[in-house]
Amino acid sequence: MNFKGSIRSKLPTVGTTIFTVMSAYAREHDAINLSQGFPDFQPHPLLVSEVEQAMKSGFNQYAPMAGLITLREGIAAKVQSLYKADVDPNAEITITAGGTQALFTAIAAMISENDEVILFSPAYDSYAPAVELAGGKTIHYNMEAPDFSINWKQVQKLITQRTRMIVINTPHNPTATTLSEKDMKELIKLTKDSDIIILSDEVYEHIVFDGAEHQSVLRYPALAERSMVVGSFGKTYHATGWKVGYCIAPRELTTEFRKVHQFNVFSVSTPMQHAYAEILKHPELYLDLGTFYQQKRDFFRNAIKGSKFELLDTKGSYFQLVSYKNISEEKDTDFVMWLTREWKVAAIPVSVFYHRHLDQKVIRFCFAKENETLEKAAERLCKIK
Ligand SMILES: Cc1ncc(COP(=O)(O)O)c(C=O)c1O
DSSP states (O other): OTTTOOOOOTTTTTTTTTTHHHHHHHHHHOOOOOOSSSOOOOOOHHHHHHHHHHHHHHHHHSOOTTOHHHHHHHHHHHHHHHHOOOOOOSSSSSSSSHHHHHHHHHHHHOTTTTOOOEEEESOTHHHHHHHHTTOOOOEEOOOTTOOOOOOOOHHHHOOOOTEEEEEESSSSSTTTOOHHHHHHHHHHHHHHHHEEEEEEOOOTTOBBBOOOOOOOGGGHHHHHTTTTEEEEEETTTTTTGGOEEEOOOHHHHHHHHHHHHHTTTTTOHHHHHHHHHHTTTTHHHHTTTHHHHHHHHHHHHHHTTTTTTTEOOOSEEEEEEEHHHTTTSSOHHHHHHHHHHHOEEOEEEEGGSSSSOOOSSSSEEEOOOHHHHHHHHHHHHHOOO
16 A cells, blocks of 8 residues: 555654664574563562452453552552552542553643643653653753752743643653652742642652652642652562553542543453452562662672773662763764674663763663573673773
């Protein structure tokens, strides 16, 4: 069929994501894949057996549009105990097909033609295309290596009459930084007396290190009342392929969110929801996640300490950024290809997370891997001169 140019791409600048490209390149070169952000270990056996149990018990048809009420109640109880947040499971929580769908639906529901959305770059790659598809305009604040901190006075300058939304992400992918209590107070000041919505991507909420507390917007009533919080069970329970997440938002925002959700996904896998409702009754599984990943972080950092890579701080998430400026002057997009081809370790170049591809000679490794995998990768990285 020849469409004779009649197809006008809605996302003309978007190609295949770097994650797909790097994973394919890693396979092609038989490299250890520390590029894409997923664990190479299995979910807790209890979670798997709960799914099987749910299927055998006949929970195989459509779940309610907003999600199983038992699961929503479990989430409400969790955020009450962790963040002292009062969330109504009936009117303020919706179960989604992963965090990405929750982000997309929140943006589709809230952003109209010419609305401005402030993004902090480097940023998870789904935010900007979702804004563009909704007809909105992305406004970028650049956070820069090595600490990627935010100067809130500069952010203030980006706010206009058209600012509809600010997207935050803590712990942060790809920088592994976290927002502090001070940042959250600045955000309160910034949005006070406005009707700006905050889209808060908290999919790594349980992966916070060195005794720090996760700064959920739900801890702050002045933020919670204007926020849509996105969570992902895939990140918390080592089951990224199951694609179950949720959105917590005040009633008025949830009503609009569900209008879009019901015609996009309608409802999410029933047996998985049953299993997650059961596993939430074991808080130790998510409460221990920070310690579990902190050990992996320390193991990996220690293993590459003797290499020529410079380690940046890792405060949360399961990513480790390194600078390779002592090894090469190459662009980060070329460097990761070379690293994969010649040293058989795949990583993600951080420039791709920037609107204007800012190259700071920094790449991202994912350490959600078995120690054996990390050790093997580290051995190779340490040999690079
Ligand atoms: C910052 C961030 N938000 C959202 C997601 C998506 O989560 P899910 O796999 O549940 O769609 C990811 C996954 O990598 C992520 O890193």
